[in-house]
Amino acid sequence: KNQVEQSPQSLIILEGKNCTLQCNYTVSPFSNLRWYKQDTGRGPVSLTIMTFSENTKSNGRYTATLDADTKQSSLHITASQLSDSASYICVVRGYGNNRLAFGKGNQVVVIP
Amino acid sequence: DGGITQSPKYLFRKEGQNVTLSCEQNLNHDAMYWYRQDPGQGLRLIYYSQIVNDFQKGDIAEGYSVSREKKESFPLTVTSAQKNPTAFYLCASITGQGNTGELFFGEGSRLTVL
Numbered sequence: 001k002n003q004v005e006q007s008p009q010s011l012i013i014l015e016g017k018n019c020t021l022q023c024n025y026t027v028s029p030f031s032n033l034r035w036y037k038q039d040t041g042r043g044p045v046s047l048t049i050m051t052f053s054e055n056t057k058s059n060g061r062y063t064a065t066l067d068a069d070t071k072q073s074s075l076h077i078t079a080s081q082l083s084d085s086a087s088y089i090c091v092v093r094g095y096g097n098n099r100l101a102f103g104k105g106n107q108v109v110v111i112p
Numbered sequence: 113d114g115g116i117t118q119s120p121k122y123l124f125r126k127e128g129q130n131v132t133l134s135c136e137q138n139l140n141h142d143a144m145y146w147y148r149q150d151p152g153q154g155l156r157l158i159y160y161s162q163i164v165n166d167f168q169k170g171d172i173a174e175g176y177s178v179s180r181e182k183k184e185s186f187p188l189t190v191t192s193a194q195k196n197p198t199a200f201y202l203c204a205s206i207t208g209q210g211n212t213g214e215l216f217f218g219e220g221s222r223l224t225v226l
Contacts, residue, residue: 034215089154100157102155
């Protein structure tokens with residue numbers, strides 16, 4: 001079973017609307033959680049990184065939340081733009097090692 | 113600017129040929145990784161290296177080989193033993209210091225076997 005589960009697998013939203021992506025993980029002990037944006041055919045680019053003690057972090061129109069007790073994170077996209085069309089990947093790092101657990105990604109399509 | 117450079121971006125290969133994908137970083141990172149990405153799947157770890165002259169197999173190492181002779185370089189060879197090599201390959205690096213080290217990815221190399 002994958003240690004990082006993301007939902008929904010894909011979604012289509014209208015330009016200007018908000019959406020929320022979910023990431024549940026089982027990695028333990030936990031070190032940090034990252035959200036990445038990956039455009040088609042490109043490498044992933046970091047949006048946010050959150051450690052155990054942080055429960056919210058923003059990067060422009062992207063806001064990530066973390067509940068380390070329930071092992072859940074969300075990425076909220078505000079006022080979506082066409083350029084937000086991409087795959088959003090949740091990556092969890094365990095404490096004390098450099099192994100990383102990847103979700104399969106949330107595929108977001110923004111339509112005009 | 114610091115970053116990770118992968119080359120080539122696109123590569124075509126005939127069955128039975130070995131190919132080598134290049135990954136160079138100037139971030140002074142200790143750890144480097146190779147991942148394979150297939151449609152609808154998450155990134156899968158092929159090999160990783162925590163330090164020069166040392167590397168470990170990841171989850172899908174069969175049919176692949178690597179070397180880490182320099183801190184900056186971590187090339188991946190896709191051998192003819194890899195049964196399904198057509199995929200998007202991503203190289204990444206991370207500082208080994210602390211738990212919040214930033215993970216950087218290259219732009220990827222797309223390998224197509226004809």
